[in-house]
Amino acid sequence: MTQPKSLIVNGEPRRTPAASIADLVRELGLKPEKVAVEYNGEIAPRSTLEDVALAEGDKLEIVHFVGGGSGAGDDSWEVAGHRFNSRLIVGTGKYKDFAQNAAAVDAAGAEIVTVAVRRVNISDPSQPVLMDHIDPKKVTYLPNTAGCFTADDAIRTLRLAREAGGWDLVKLEVLGEAKTLYPNMVETIRACEVLAKEGFKPMVYCTDDPIAAQQLEDAGAVAIMPLGAPIGSGLGIQNRVTIRLIVEGANVPVLVDAGVGTASDAAVAMELGCDGVLMNTAIAEAKDPIRMARAMKLAVEAGREAYLAGRMGRRKYADPSSPLAGLI
Numbered sequence: 001m002t003q004p005k006s007l008i009v010n011g012e013p014r015r016t017p018a019a020s021i022a023d024l025v026r027e028l029g030l031k032p033e034k035v036a037v038e039y040n041g042e043i044a045p046r047s048t049l050e051d052v053a054l055a056e057g058d059k060l061e062i063v064h065f066v067g068g069g070s071g072a073g074d075d076s077w078e079v080a081g082h083r084f085n086s087r088l089i090v091g092t093g094k095y096k097d098f099a100q101n102a103a104a105v106d107a108a109g110a111e112i113v114t115v116a117v118r119r120v121n122i123s124d125p126s127q128p129v130l131m132d133h134i135d136p137k138k139v140t141y142l143p144n145t146a147g148c149f150t151a152d153d154a155i156r157t158l159r160l161a162r163e164a165g166g167w168d169l170v171k172l173e174v175l176g177e178a179k180t181l182y183p184n185m186v187e188t189i190r191a192c193e194v195l196a197k198e199g200f201k202p203m204v205y206c207t208d209d210p211i212a213a214q215q216l217e218d219a220g221a222v223a224i225m226p227l228g229a230p231i232g233s234g235l236g237i238q239n240r241v242t243i244r245l246i247v248e249g250a251n252v253p254v255l256v257d258a259g260v261g262t263a264s265d266a267a268v269a270m271e272l273g274c275d276g277v278l279m280n281t282a283i284a285e286a287k288d289p290i291r292m293a294r295a296m297k298l299a300v301e302a303g304r305e306a307y308l309a310g311r312m313g314r315r316k317y318a319d320p321s322s323p324l325a326g327l328i
Helices: 021-027 098-108 151-165 185-197 210-219 240-249 263-271 289-309
Strands: 005-009 012-016 036-039 042-044 059-063 077-079 082-084 088-090 112-116 140-144 169-172 201-206 223-226 255-257 276-279
Touching: 021 036, 021 059, 088 098, 088 289, 098 289, 140 151, 151 169, 151 185, 169 185, 185 201, 185 210, 201 210, 210 223, 210 240, 223 240, 263 276, 263 289, 276 289
Parallel strands: 005 059, 088 112, 088 276, 112 140, 140 169, 169 201, 201 223, 223 255, 255 276
Antiparallel strands: 005 012, 036 042, 036 059, 077 082
């Protein structure tokens, strides 16, 4: 395996194991044939991107064409070549019905929804289905492996999901046991490796452990999704230090998944530098789910703005806003 090296990519420091420019471009979720690259001050011909070996300290500028007019207001994000404007992902469980779920997705402004893969109800195939209310042509479906306790079950589930809908961007979770719903990281990493080799693009639910996060990235995860607290607990982010460390060490998007209870929790996740937040129970079990969905949308946007603005430093003592000298 190629040793990681430190580069400057589009003005920002980045550590990467990529061997060539093309490898780096693919690591960023882009296609080499759709970008232009400046390499140490010189334009690198597209035909050479596979052959140019990266070295410690290299400086690269990578550009592509985008729609005009977005300017500095564009704060979209990308995962495995899919670009989104909303940083809030919404689940599709626990709502009183599909209509309420659809209304919450709309109020949240979500562009991705997680969907569980379940057996068809062959005794009553006329039962309503999610697709009747949330159009997969307008909202990206993210099939997940909720309820799977082994790597083999998770792999089988996602193979079926791809056959059913053609999805390769998926959410992987392999649970350790039913009480805490904490992930079994050994099984999760094993499943991630298999799925990545089969062409899946797994976004992976994991513990809030920076080492495990790096192992998942090495195994082929396209996004790291550490829990903030146990699934459905609403306790909020319990360990901001480890979430921040995961964000700092990742070369793929990081999204807090599980534990959000209210809008301030979502804002905290974004202020830590996360690329997004996934939630279900916090909206579905609110007394007014639609209003909570709107609150979560605003919280994610506010937290992101605060992160980009850069918070003031913390002080041990008071520091007056107005000078004390010259008081009457």
